[in-house]
Structure formats: C-alpha cells, structure tokens
Amino acid sequence: MGQISGANEDGVMDAETEKLLHSEDQAVEDDDTTTLSHKEAMELFKDCLAELIVGDPLLSDLPTAVTREEVSSQIALAHGQAMTVNVRRADDHVLPVVVVNSATVHDLKRAIHRHVMLKQERENGTLHISWRYIWKSYWLYFNGEKLTKDNRPLKEYGIRNKDEVTFIKRLRPK
Numbered sequence: 001m002g003q004i005s006g007a008n009e010d011g012v013m014d015a016e017t018e019k020l021l022h023s024e025d026q027a028v029e030d031d032d033t034t035t036l037s038h039k040e041a042m043e044l045f046k047d048c049l050a051e052l053i054v055g056d057p058l059l060s061d062l063p064t065a066v067t068r069e070e071v072s073s074q075i076a077l078a079h080g081q082a083m084t085v086n087v088r089r090a091d092d093h094v095l096p097v098v099v100v101n102s103a104t105v106h107d108l109k110r111a112i113h114r115h116v117m118l119k120q121e122r123e124n125g126t127l128h129i130s131w132r133y134i135w136k137s138y139w140l141y142f143n144g145e146k147l148t149k150d151n152r153p154l155k156e157y158g159i160r161n162k163d164e165v166t167f168i169k170r171l172r173p174k
Contacts, residue, residue, distance in 0.1 A: 065122060069114070073098040083161035085154070087112055087140075090167055095119075099154070106150040108165070109135065141168040 036044065046065070053062055062070055076082035077098060085108060087095040097111045113131055120127055140147040142157055142165045159165065 067118065070118075076100065085111075085159060086162065086164040088164055088166045094164070101155075103154050104151055105140065105147045105154065105157075108140065108147075108154060109150070137170055138167045139170055141166045 049066070053066060062074060073082060077084065080101075082098050082100050083103075084096050084098050087097050087108075089095065095112065095115055097108065097115050099107050099111045103111070116129065117127070119125075120129075142159055142163065145157060146168070147157055147165070
C-alpha cells in the first residue's frame, strides 16, 4: 500500500504537510475570480480613473473622460514645461489650449484642432469641421500682429502663458 508523502507510517500527516495542503486549498478558494467582458472592464477602469481625477488637485480640472494627452498636458503645466494659450473665438468663447513652451504656430493650430474635436466629441456635437477652410479664412492674431508663419515659435511673437490669441477674418486681396 502506497504512503502519502508527508505522512508517517500510520498515514497521519505531520503539521507542515497539513499546513501546506490547507494553504493550497485556501489559494484555490481565493482564485475564484470573476471574468469581465471588455466593456465591463473598461467601465470599471473609467470609474476608477474618474475617482482618481476628482481626488487629485492637479488633475481635478480635467473631465472624467480624460485622454492620456490631457493628463500629460496638465502635468507639463504643473512642472512649467507647458503654457496655456487662451484662444478667443468670434463668438467670444475662450478655449484654454495647452501647448509646450517651445511650440510653434503650427503646434498651436494642431492643439486648437484637438481641443475643439475633443469638446465636440464629448458633447456629441458636429464632428465634421473643415480645418482647411478655417485656416484659409482666418488668421490667429496676437498683440496687433497676425501669426502668419507656421514654423515660427510662439515666443517670437511674444506669446507667454495665459496670453490671449484671437481669430480674425482674412481679407481677400483686391
């Protein structure tokens, strides 16, 4: 007759073997995990992320459906590596757009595009905006000067943190 490993000749287990078997039984009981669908896991993740954002003073200004880019921008702002440029639209609505300190006019235009598209997506608004038409029809304008050169850094135009840039209509040459 075979003998159980860890048991003496009478078939009685020693204390260490009994403890080991008990811990394996407990592990099997604890391993009773529930399986979540992708949608359920994403909802759980979004809920946890929203709780983290609300509780963090640095990130509390962000919306609950935040993107990785928005979190990175807020962190860069806090560390002085980025600046907020307030862009005033023709309807007097101001868009706080975050760009890195070394950003060019082209970078600002891309940031405006991202900001508007995210806002429209969150509000279930129009997603079909012709940015080509907008940049052909309007200039960005700061402190009496049109921002005409896309590759020129914003600092060369004198744009600093929390400065306001506006849209002005381009006039057609006669």
